[in-house]
Amino acid sequence: MSHPPESAQPGRRGRAAVWARRTVLGALLVASLVLGGTAFRVWQVALVDQRHSADMIVVLGAAQYNGDPSPVLRGRLEHALELYRDGRSEHIVTVGGNQRGDNYTEAQASRIWLVEHGVPERDVFEAEFGSDTLRSIRAVSELAGRHDWNSALIVSDPWHSWRCRTMAEDQGLRAMVSPTRSGPTGEVRTAYILREAAAMLFYRVMHASADITGYGLD
Template sequence: MTRALGWVVVIALLSCLIIPGFIAFRVWYVARIDDRTPADAIVVLGAAQYNGIPTPVFQARLEHAATLFDEGVAPQIITVGGSQPGDLYTEAGSGRSYLTQLGVPPEAILAVETGTNTVGSLEAVAQTVRDQGGESVVLVSDPTHSYRSRMMAHDVGLDAWTSPTRHGPAVWTRENQIMSIIRETGAVLWYQYQRLAGSNVDFPD
């Protein structure tokens, strides 16, 4: 192996370590940000629901969104997410029902019942917000999902910041948080690859 080839191999190996390491740091760093700057809408990113009942992960997001609404962060909450094959309810519709149970006025909740992943959901949200004459949103999701969702929101033309939930299964244990950072690092790398390839296929949520 020549000296030049050896340096190429070393640089390639360092890149394989440095790039994922940097992304993992960004995932961890943005997960710690709780930005409650006033916006046009609070957007709750969808999660699983069963027969119209949000899972504990989804409930934690919705409860946090209700708190932000009560604080006056935005005049409306947008729930997003379609349905899986065989489902009778959508994630967005289930989220809307749960928010009304929490006391959020129905007229302040808009369910965008399209999208089966973060990319599709945020594209639909961006169009909805623009149709209303707005452009800014506060994204509510799990902490480690904040970096990727904010990146995607910016890519579809939204002014977006994040206020992740601080309770629920996603943050119960340190092990959960570490595994989430690892998973999200892979998801961000996949998203960046798809973006360079001109595709909008998202990492499975």
């Protein structure tokens, strides 16, 4: 049995190495395009304000300190209050659990703030479960089912809007977003958009939440 000359062996190894490098570079290029396209969609939806009428206005939770909403949460509550006063819905759903040792949940702190600012207690509903976005949206969906509500106007931060809306739609709700106009800016904004895009891709593939913390946002 004849064998190729030894001089041919490095050529074959070299060609294999070239194809391996091309495969890796191609995979990296595809991954970059997918992440970039997803990040663009995060940015695109962040600019949308779908403040149409809905069965409920949903305020996604953020940090609270012994019943006092953090600046991020207060911004969401002020926006939800504006929507409520504009007649976009007769019901506001506050969302979010608590950390160990907390006296209040995020939902409770939000409800207290809204009532103190003139919203009748009968119009505010709490969904106190959910330590991440997906669990929060599922809690909202369960509450909506009990009240025969089908549509939601979701209030969160701009860069969080697409993922919130997608998760709510996957739970069977007709979901719209009306984001606050606060949130990270500059380099921090870019980093947050990319991380939010990665979280969205994770959700698409795994159907699970990969929530982002940092920059004062949940």
